[in-house]
Amino acid sequence: MEEEEVDKPEHDTHSNSSSKKGSSSGSKKSGKLDKIKSASTKSASLSSSKKKVDSEASSKLSPKGKNPSEKSPIDKPNDKILKKGNVGIRLMKKRRNSPLGGVKLPNGTKDESGLDNPDLGRFLLKQARDLVSSGDNPQKALELALRASKSFEICANGKPSLELVMCLHVTAAIHCSIGQYSEAIPILEHSIEILVPEEGQEHALAKFAGYMQLGDTYAMLGQVENSTNCYSTGLDVQKQALGETDPRVGETCRYLAEAHVQALQFDDAQMVCQMALDIHRENGSPASLEEAADRRLMGLICETKGDHEAALEHLVLASMAMVANGQESEVASIDCSIGDAYLSLSRYDEAVFAYQKALTAFKTTKGENHPSVASVFVRLADLYNKTGKLRDSKSYCENALRIYEKPVPGIPPEEIASGLSDVSAIYESMNELDQAIKLLGKALKIYNDAPGQQSTIAGIEAQMGVMYYMMGNYSESYNSFKNAISKLRASGEKKSAFFGIALNQMGLSCVQRYAINEAAELFEEAKIILEQECGPYHPDTLGVYSNLAGTYDAMGSMSTKKTWIICCKLGQVLCMMN
Template identity: 25%
Template sequence: MAFFMHDLHCQIEHLYQEWIDKPNLLTVYRGQIVTQSDFEKLKIGQGGLLSFNSFLSTSTNREVSLIFADSNGSDATFIGIFFAIKINSKLSSTPFISLGNLSHFEEENEILFSMHSIFEIGEIHQINERLWQVELLSTINNDKRMTELTDYIRQHTTKSVNYPWFRLAELFFQMGHHDEAEGILQQLADLLSIYAPNSMVHRIVLHRLGLSKHVKGDFTNALSLFEKVLQHHDTSVENSAYLHIELGKTHFSMNNYSTALLNYKKSLEILETTTNCDSYSFGICLGYIGETYLRLGKPRDAQFYVKKAIEICRRILPSVHPFFGNTYNWMGEANRMTGDYPTAIHYYELALKIQEKYLPPDHLDLAHTLDDLGIVHETLQNHSSALSYQQKALQIRSKSLSSNHPDLAKNYVNIGSIYESTRNYIKALSFYQKAVDIYEAHSDEIFLDLATAYHNIGNVFLEMRDCPTSLGFFRRCLKIEEQKLSPDHPTVAKTYSSMAVAHLASGENAMAASLLRKALMILEKDSNSNGPDLANTYRILSGVYFNMNDYPTALSRAYQAREIYESIYPPTHSERVMLDMFIALVHEMLKNN
């Protein structure tokens, strides 16, 4: 079949060159049925480029093409597309021929284009409820976007491996077809382990196989492959810097944040001696260091590195490069963690704007940004918006990931948190349990996000006044955090505060006060902590002192909480409203005593 297709392409090119009286300007038409999701991609891509991956049959007969476009019947899952394709043969080298008398259906006036013809997507307008017209324009030979696209493909495909099967696997990987890529790479790795073990080609194939394993959530095997490749690399060369980045990303996905940071900094150390400090690799590494500091509970350190990454990449990348989607997302998260929610939303929306325009609608980076927007809107108690963002993120991840992938569990936790906020505790627990089932199924790995799920379940039981069950889940949470985090991590402090609330609800004021003091020791000495967690700890501690009839100290702690709340929450936020009511109560008690 491949030989036939190549021969047909050559014949079209040959006849096109010999077609002396071909028209300079030509409009042809094509009717086609597409799915709703494919049509959405087409609309998002307006102004960009569209490639047809097969030979393209069109007609100069408008009416015939309309019949094909309007043949979707009553199936609501499909949309009819009427393509109007405008060709300027003086400016474009896209080969096409008129089949004329060669076609069995002469009345169709068929014009046949060769494979992979590329057009610009022009105007799109609706003809009727189920039929749309899309204007396509032939690209000129020196089209800047085509040049940039060709250069991008050249830069992002490995030239050092000339095996056709490897190139095919790499294309599958770039397109997001990871199962197909992994199947080919595994066969190549098996062959090379016999005939060329530890050769450069073998190492490259193992590296790509590790990337495929990582994307699919098989972190243990990905880590093993990266470490195997690194064993046979010169630790001072630039390629080993990239391997340390991949090792860092894999440890990051396994919640081994300190180890991830060590690998990123090792990569940075190598890059500083082997490449330009204004290089894309250098900028990426700085960005990953910033992302890791976010997970280590150090948002201000994260901002420092991410800002440096943005400064470097702005000098060398176009403003809409997908990497800016990541960096803006990290800046959004850093601002969310410090309680600057308007700025967080601003950065998240910048990231989303880039990702929606230049990534496929089911890309995982898009899901990540939607997820983060959902989290910040839930914090601001915009519950309907939060749920909408989380459901969109879940829909994307469900299409691209296996049913037990840890990223799906993150979505379940975040959706459960929204239901918890709206006091729908049964639904919240059902989503939390889905997440727990996924994390516990990965028995060879301990996920920090499992601690988050346990923490949230503990919160639900606390809201339901079941303090013993609540404390049980908080202790399970703390056990994982003590394994995965440093003792002075802000997340550990948050768990201490939650445990204190459970003890307070049980009338155990002394135990609650002890836990809150441990939390404050962590939060007050951390320069990164000046957000909701610190404010919540002050608020809870004020309640403890209130129960102990120490009203002046209760008032002092309440005002410390209020100062932070006023800087991060709107006046109508429930935390501010309830705290103001509590402060009024304390003032009343002071008057009466």
């Protein structure tokens, strides 16, 4: 049986930011509230790193790009099986009037008696695939696939059946193609339960394919934690079947590492990506395109974690591997990442050189109005903004917007939305908040609640909440944070540091609206999450301690004890840090 692969949609990660301290009031109550300040003392750098992740993770990390349809189980017919069934299929066509394989009875029902014929399942599955390939009638294809599954299940008689599993994978893929992701999950779970890896390598690899497809389906629903868990389990199954140093295991490691990057789980991503690099070293092969892709991903991870020197080393090696394999056209995107590393190291001249080199290559290979060109304009705008050359920065922002607002045909909408978000961040840093919010609003309309983009949409809404807060529009800020947090809860990101920071920011909005009890609940939840994810000494955690103490103080005498406890804890942490 062929090993099935399903492309994982590249999801953009959400952005992050901080808010300013709320304005003071003359009243006694608001005077106490003035003690509450934002916890996001490092949000500027965190926001910058998240936007690099957005840009890099949405680009093609592997030089060997594949069309998603090539990996879909729908388009992978089992020729060996179909050849054996040709004679039976011709006979069935003569015997049956319905394409579903049953003769219509006078009362309009279908005769299910023929489902115990294995040739029927193969025939129905082929018909379903043909319909999906033509794109004519996905609902009809789903009916055929479901009947094929039933036929295979009857014929299997309770025994593990690769044909049944393959059919279930196809059925789940059809459900996903028409947006029925929730219906696909139990089907894939059933396909995983059927197989026993001890039956042989084919069974193990089919089980691996099921886990990966299930992970992709969870990803489309925005359930990041469930998605990465499925990928991790699939990787373990594949290791047992193929061995830990098989090159195919390395490819899965990169796939899982990319998923961890999307989920902002950079420590896990680095560990898995290092496993992929170790496999390349164990196999002793010369620098390949696969290794270049792994090194590029590792460079992105190191850059996001603040290890800029290590990032630069990996990126330069990736660039050399690309050139050695005759992939000069792909080097431009790596040059952009090299420029990012130089920018982080404040080596501005070298960053400009890397960006200009990439810009020239993109204009030559993709045209002057391609979003890749706009992405370099955004990087140059960011560089000149950081070096105080605001006029040059705005000029590059305008050049980028001209491309994003009139994109060339065939460009994924998500790429345009990501670019608009990046430009918005630059305008925000220039304190042009109206323009920044306007651009984020356009990005939000492009995403339009698309499946698999819930975390990204939540990040944009949280960013808008921050800017509304800075403008003093606390009601809009509260509503934006409320929408963002509800999406993050639904997508299973209730344990991330970003979720904790978003809770803290929403708490600040509640304070400004005098919803003190709700603010205290949000700060408490943020405290628990940030203590676990960042530790008690992290500036974000310390900020939440301060906000929580100020909130309890504002609530009056009933919360005096809680205020004292929080203040003592904050004092202990500060003393230990000194």
